[in-house]
Amino acid sequence: MAVDEGLKIELGKQGVFVTTLQELYNWGRRSSVWPMNFGLACCAIEMIATTMARYDLARFGAEVFRPSPRQADMMIISGTVTKKMAPQVVRLYNQMAEPRYVIAMGACAISGGPFKQGYNVLKGIDRYIPVDIHIPGCPPRPEALLEAFMALQKKIDAQPLTGEGRPRHLDADAPGEFPVPAQGEHDLEPAANKNVWTVPVVIR
Amino acid sequence: MKTLEEIQAAIEAAVPGAGVEIVPNPAPSGEHSLRLKPETAVEVATFLRDDGELALDYLSNVTGVDWPDKEIAEKVKVTRAVTKTVDGVEQTAEETVEETRKRVEPGFLEVVYHLFSMARSHGPVVLRMRTGNRSDRVDLPSLTPVWRSAEFQEREIFDLYGVVFKGHPDLRRILMWDGFKDHPMRRDYVAPDDFEYEPTPHDEVLARAQAHRAAQQAAAAAQEGTGQ
Ligand code: SF4
Numbered sequence: 001m002a003v004d005e006g007l008k009i010e011l012g013k014q015g016v017f018v019t020t021l022q023e024l025y026n027w028g029r030r031s032s033v034w035p036m037n038f039g040l041a042c043c044a045i046e047m048i049a050t051t052m053a054r055y056d057l058a059r060f061g062a063e064v065f066r067p068s069p070r071q072a073d074m075m076i077i078s079g080t081v082t083k084k085m086a087p088q089v090v091r092l093y094n095q096m097a098e099p100r101y102v103i104a105m106g107a108c109a110i111s112g113g114p115f116k117q118g119y120n121v122l123k124g125i126d127r128y129i130p131v132d133i134h135i136p137g138c139p140p141r142p143e144a145l146l147e148a149f150m151a152l153q154k155k156i157d158a159q160p161l162t163g164e165g166r167p168r169h170l171d172a173d174a175p176g177e178f179p180v181p182a183q184g185e186h187d188l189e190p191a192a193n194k195n196v197w198t199v200p201v202v203i204r
Numbered sequence: 205m206k207t208l209e210e211i212q213a214a215i216e217a218a219v220p221g222a223g224v225e226i227v228p229n230p231a232p233s234g235e236h237s238l239r240l241k242p243e244t245a246v247e248v249a250t251f252l253r254d255d256g257e258l259a260l261d262y263l264s265n266v267t268g269v270d271w272p273d274k275e276i277a278e279k280v281k282v283t284r285a286v287t288k289t290v291d292g293v294e295q296t297a298e299e300t301v302e303e304t305r306k307r308v309e310p311g312f313l314e315v316v317y318h319l320f321s322m323a324r325s326h327g328p329v330v331l332r333m334r335t336g337n338r339s340d341r342v343d344l345p346s347l348t349p350v351w352r353s354a355e356f357q358e359r360e361i362f363d364l365y366g367v368v369f370k371g372h373p374d375l376r377r378i379l380m381w382d383g384f385k386d387h388p389m390r391r392d393y394v395a396p397d398d399f400e401y402e403p404t405p406h407d408e409v410l411a412r413a414q415a416h417r418a419a420q421q422a423a424a425a426a427q428e429g430t431g432q
Contacts, residue, residue, distance in 0.1 A: 119395040
């Protein structure tokens with residue numbers, strides 16, 4: 001049930017705190033997102049800077065970088081995903097706790113970046129796993145990562161607990177396991193997960 | 205340091221029948237190199253390392269080069285006999301004509317070693333070795349037993365160029381995965397077509413981009429077909 005914002009503030013002045021279960025629940029979720037301790041290339045250095053005192057990701061409740069995917073619910077793809085590494089990234093994502101979120105950080109994670117025409121680099125991690133937030137840049141500055149994190153918090157905040165768009169752990173139909181690509185003779189097989197990514201057709 | 209000719213002579217004296225050739229480098233740097241015969245390469249390398257005067261104890265770099273088959277067009281002058289009728293009398297005359305002949309120079313793979321001496325602070329001395337061809341005679345002796353630092357770089361050349369180093373202690377792919385079949389640094393390698401081309405390609409890239417777009421549109425159309 002929605003509470004009128006003005007009334008809420010008015011009541012707050014009188015010392016009465018009004019909220020909804022959804023708001024409380026999402027406030028808790030968004031204030032303690034635990035990222036996975038996992039860096040891939042040069043972008044990881046900016047991610048590390050973001051967690052340090054100057055930029056201080058701890059202000060947003062996300063300072064606990066967990067070394068195990070079982071304890072983490074956010075994955076920051078911070079850098080170049082090589083085709084050799086891609087199956088491991090998908091496997092780690094599969095092992096994370098629901099509801100899990102993915103931030104694709106930097107040009108490489110989004111599209112292959114400067115290595116786009118290389119034989120060995122995956123052209124964007126969204127070919128295999130769903131990505132919530134993309135941050136452009138090479139590398140994105142820590143401020144950009146903070147911005148992305150705030151955008152993710154807004155996204156979590158806006159998720160209803162029932163019905164369409166509810167978080168994945170409350171949705172029994174949401175796929176929990178994403179197929180791990182195999183390393184084939186010439187390329188990864190399949191080259192993309194058809195359920196999360198289709199070839200974008202460029203209209204000219 | 206000794207000149208390359210002196211080194212060549214020293215090698216010849218130490219390893220009879222080494223068959224070391226000097227490969228000149230026409231660039232301004234003039235960094236000429238020594239081409240070793242695969243059969244005697246390990247012996248020669250050991251000599252270069254252990255010789256008191258050369259003492260090439262530090263291998264700084266190993267790299268590969270791919271030389272694809274080359275088609276060479278040559279103009280050759282050919283003389284042939286022509287029969288002509290001059291004043292009602294048949295005469296045979298010699299005539300010179302220019303002819304263009306094409307021949308294919310077979311390609312090969314090449315491995316290049318850069319050596320320095322820490323003990324005597326000189327270098328570099330550049331060594332080369334060539335394989336027989338690019339398909340089935342790609343064996344070369346490994347110089348890892350002589351210079352340990354060659355190990356990973358020879359693995360990389362094996363991975364990216366497909367040179368098989370005999371005598372290497374642990375010859376596996378190092379950058380690509382084990383099941384991978386191609387050698388991406390070869391000139392004729394075709395990478396998987398899985399990226400968007402830049403918006404303004406030209407020349408050769410334009411042709412590739414157009415083929416890519418056509419294939420992509422066909423794939424998208426096929427996808428729509430199955431989706432509905
Ligand atoms: S986007 Fe740029 S900075 Fe980030 S991993 Fe790629 S190359 Fe490095």
